[in-house]
Amino acid sequence: SRPSTMANSATSDTATTSGPRIFSLSELSITFPSADVRDHLSRHYSSDHLDRILKSAKTSPTATICRVNLIKTTREELIRDLTEHFGVDSDWTVEPHDLFDDVVVVSQRHRSSNSQQTESRELSILAECRKPPSTPKQEMILPCSVTDETKRSAEGWPSTHRVVILDRLCGEAVLRGSDVYVKGIMVADQGIAKGEKVAVYADLRRGEKLLRGSLIETYSGDCVFLGIGEAYCDKSAMFREDHGLGIKICRGQANRSGAYLPPTNGVLVDKMFLQNLPSILVGHALDPKPGDVILDMCAAPGGKTTHLASLTRNKALIVACDKSRRKMVTARRQFDILGASCIVPLVLDSRKNVLWDRRRPLSAKETIDNATTSKMDGLLNVKGFYPESFDKVLLDPPCSALGLRPRPSMTTENASDLWDIAKYQRGFVDNAVVLLKNGGIMTYSTCTFNSSENEAMIKYILDSHPCMKLMKIDVNFGLDGLPNAGLTDEQRQCVKRFDPSNKNLDTMGFFVAKMMKRE
Numbered sequence: 001s002r003p004s005t006m007a008n009s010a011t012s013d014t015a016t017t018s019g020p021r022i023f024s025l026s027e028l029s030i031t032f033p034s035a036d037v038r039d040h041l042s043r044h045y046s047s048d049h050l051d052r053i054l055k056s057a058k059t060s061p062t063a064t065i066c067r068v069n070l071i072k073t074t075r076e077e078l079i080r081d082l083t084e085h086f087g088v089d090s091d092w093t094v095e096p097h098d099l100f101d102d103v104v105v106v107s108q109r110h111r112s113s114n115s116q117q118t119e120s121r122e123l124s125i126l127a128e129c130r131k132p133p134s135t136p137k138q139e140m141i142l143p144c145s146v147t148d149e150t151k152r153s154a155e156g157w158p159s160t161h162r163v164v165i166l167d168r169l170c171g172e173a174v175l176r177g178s179d180v181y182v183k184g185i186m187v188a189d190q191g192i193a194k195g196e197k198v199a200v201y202a203d204l205r206r207g208e209k210l211l212r213g214s215l216i217e218t219y220s221g222d223c224v225f226l227g228i229g230e231a232y233c234d235k236s237a238m239f240r241e242d243h244g245l246g247i248k249i250c251r252g253q254a255n256r257s258g259a260y261l262p263p264t265n266g267v268l269v270d271k272m273f274l275q276n277l278p279s280i281l282v283g284h285a286l287d288p289k290p291g292d293v294i295l296d297m298c299a300a301p302g303g304k305t306t307h308l309a310s311l312t313r314n315k316a317l318i319v320a321c322d323k324s325r326r327k328m329v330t331a332r333r334q335f336d337i338l339g340a341s342c343i344v345p346l347v348l349d350s351r352k353n354v355l356w357d358r359r360r361p362l363s364a365k366e367t368i369d370n371a372t373t374s375k376m377d378g379l380l381n382v383k384g385f386y387p388e389s390f391d392k393v394l395l396d397p398p399c400s401a402l403g404l405r406p407r408p409s410m411t412t413e414n415a416s417d418l419w420d421i422a423k424y425q426r427g428f429v430d431n432a433v434v435l436l437k438n439g440g441i442m443t444y445s446t447c448t449f450n451s452s453e454n455e456a457m458i459k460y461i462l463d464s465h466p467c468m469k470l471m472k473i474d475v476n477f478g479l480d481g482l483p484n485a486g487l488t489d490e491q492r493q494c495v496k497r498f499d500p501s502n503k504n505l506d507t508m509g510f511f512v513a514k515m516m517k518r519e
Contacts, residue, residue, distance in 0.1 A: 021222045022156040022201070025257040026127040028224050030054045033206070033413050040415035044451050044482045052501035053449065053509070060176045060406045061506045063107040064261055066272040067280055070102055070310045071339045073271040078104055081268055091251070092262050099477055100280055102310065104272070106262055127257045130225050131158035132199050161199040162189035163216055164231075164238075164247060165223055168408065171202020174226050175406040177261025180247035185238045186210045187219050192235040200226045200247060206411050213239040224408055227256040258406070270337050275303050278478070278498045278510030279445075283307035285473045285496075285514045286392055286443045290315035293364050295390040295435060297350035297428055298397050300327035302334045302343075308394065309340035317365060318342055319390075323349040329377050344368055346382050351427035353384040354434050361386030388437045397428040399446040399453050403500050403509020422452040426460060433465045438519045441471070445512045449499065451485040454511040458495065459486035461515065470494045471514040478505070478512070 031054065032038045041050060066082070068075045075096055082094045082104065090109070097103035125133065149159065157163055166174065170184025180200065187210070192198060201223040203210050210221065229247040231238075238246050245265070253260040264274060288294055288308045296305045299320035308318050320335075322328050325347045332345045355361075362370065364385055371380040400412050400421050412418060429444070436442050444461070446453050458481075461468050470491055478496035481487050487495070498510040 019155040020157075020219050022130045023204075023222065023224045024128050024130045025058060025224055025226070028058055028204075028408060030057050030408065030410060032410050034415075036415040037410075037412055037418065040418055040452075041450065044485055045449075049501065053499070054410075056501045057405055057407050057410070058175075058258075060259055060261060061276070061508070062259055062261075063105050063506070064177060064264060065097075065275060065277055065280070066104040066106060066264075067275045067307060068102045068104060068310070069271050069273060069306070069338050071314045075102060075104060078268070078271055081271065082106065085267060086262065091260070097277075099475065100277075100284065103277070103280060106264075108260055126227065126254065129257070130156055132161050132228055134158070134160045157216070158199050161197060161228065162192050163199050163201065164188045164192070164229075165201045165203050165210075165216070165219060166226075167203055167210060168205070171224070171226060171408065172406050174200065174202070174249060175258040175408075177259075177263055179232075179245060179249055179263050179265050180229060181265075182233070182238050182241045182244055182246035185246050186212050187214045187216055188235045188238055189216050190235065192231050192238070194231055194234050194237075196231045197250070198229055198231055198247065200229045200249065202226055202408065204409050206409050225257055227258075229255075270339065273303060273306060273338065275307070276508050276510070278496070278507050278512065279303060279447075280307065281473070281475065281477065281496060282394065282396065282443050282445045282512055283311055284475070285512055286394055286441060288312050288316055288318075288392060292316045292391045293389070294318045294392045294394065295364075295385070295432075296320045296394045296396075297353075297432060298322060298395065299345070300324060300331050302331035304394055304396060305331070305343055306335060306338050306340050309335075309338070309342050312342070314340060314342045316342055317368075318344065319364060319368070319385075320345045321348040321350050321353065323347065325377070325379070328379060332379070345379060347379055348382060348384065350431060352431075354431050355384040355386050358386065361389075364389040385435055387434050388440075390435050391437055391440050393432045393436045393440065393442040394445075395428055395432045395442065396445045397425045399425070400448045400450050402448040402450055403498070404447055405500055405508045418450055418452055422450075422457060425453060425457060429457065429461055430464070433461070433468060433517065436517045438467075438517055440517050442468075442515045442517070443512060444515070445510065447508060447510050449497075449509040449511075451482050454497070454513075455481045455485035455487050455492070455495070458491070458513050458515075462491075467518050468515045469518055471516050473512060473514050481511075 068078050079094050086092045093109050165187035166184045167186050204222040229249045232245045290312050299305045300322040305320045328345045335343045371382045472494040473496050481492035481495040495513040498507045500509040
């Protein structure tokens with residue numbers, strides 16, 4: 001069956017019913033997999049508002065946000081290093097963010113009005129295309145037989161470029177400006193040579209896996225045209241290797257269906273971290289200080305954790321938990337790269353991380369100092385912590401992730417999933433309150449616009465834990481909480497909500513709240 005996230009339009013060059021369905025970025029129509037998901041969200045969003053949110057999901061924010069790693073550099077030094085990397089007369093400007101003093105913004109340089117008009121036309125042209133535009137003099141490179149040529153044309157593939165198809169996550173990265181690593185390439189035409197220009201597509205399936213190394217002749221899924229790239233290796237190497245660059249997306253708006261964003265693969269990886277602005281707000285709201293003992297309950301992949309280490313100049317004790325050992329091993333490598341030695345990575349399910357069975361509870365530091373080391377990977381063996389072990393707690397639990405941008409399809413299957421996620425999150429919330437010291441600060445955040453996981457969760461915390469007091473996040477960035485979603489007007493003004501369809505904010509969908517545990 002076909003995902004319900006695609007436009008149903010069909011023209012002469014759209015695939016046949018048995019072959020692939022190829023979409024341009026502009027005609028790609030994102031919908032929720034089932035009507036009851038939309039009904040659930042419609043309690044607080046109008047139909048037009050939901051349509052705007054879905055449309056925004058196809059695109060990335062228009063600037064690249066680089067968080068400065070203050071352990072190893074300063075903002076001024078990072079601006080200098082990035083400017084040198086891109087070149088003084090490059091397509092990019094590198095500027096300090098006007099609100100956060102540890103953030104650098106990389107955006108497309110504004111040139112003459114004629115140039116801007118040209119860029120706008122180029123964006124609209126390629127976004128409307130299902131394949132690279134061809135010219136009368138352009139050579140047809142595929143296929144070699146009339147039979148293949150007829151089939152290829154009927155399916156909608158280009159005859160001027162060989163084709164590669166990426167997995168969905170890799171496609172999302174390309175829309176954010178990334179080049180393509182070989183691990184994300186799933187399908188490729190025969191005969192691709194290093195240095196050749198190729199047409200780049202992203203597969204749009206949600207659940208079933210696309211077998212890596214599949215032939216274009218057997219592909220029958222839904223895909224969207226992303227742009228034109230240059231093969232960094234031949235086809236055999238694309239599927240023989242497990243790591244390394246596979247395709248460099250050609251520079252310039254004329255080669256991209258989405259926004260023209262800078263490639264930052266492997267750039268200054270020890271001095272900066274790419275992060276969305278609302279996520280950066282979480283660290284500033286928690287306001288960590290040197291000497292604090294801090295718990296990040298759901299830390300992987302580690303962006304917010306390393307921000308806390310950066311803000312404290314590596315002078316706090318930060319315990320980073322996740323129940324996935326693989327994710328924590330990967331996160332530890334990121335911690336090492338950024339020089340965040342104050343972070344202690346643990347494999348620990350934070351719904352089950354409270355210890356009650358000791359007359360003299362150990363402090364968090366004592367618990368860590370007494371822990372044994374796993375022979376498997378060197379991570380510490382810790383089963384949990386005693387109540388009131390932490391000065392500050394950062395809770396960013398697993399969520400429906402409806403606010404992510406870009407994402408060319410929605411994966412939440414039905415409304416019951418949204419309720420189940422909210423119930424699941426309560427297990428983290430309850431333990432966070434127990435582990436927080438009296439007088440301590442806690443942040444709660446999600447990357448969704450679903451009120452059941454946001455405003456309603458804050459109401460649950462305040463109702464179930466009278467010791468918790470909602471604190472105002474005093475930053476002029478973001479929107480108030482949704483009305484009629486569980487919070488009073490005064491409480492709504494304390495939290496920060498980010499609507500992905502709000503063009504002034506130009507962010508992913510996100511939610512942040514800050515609370516204090518009363519003495």
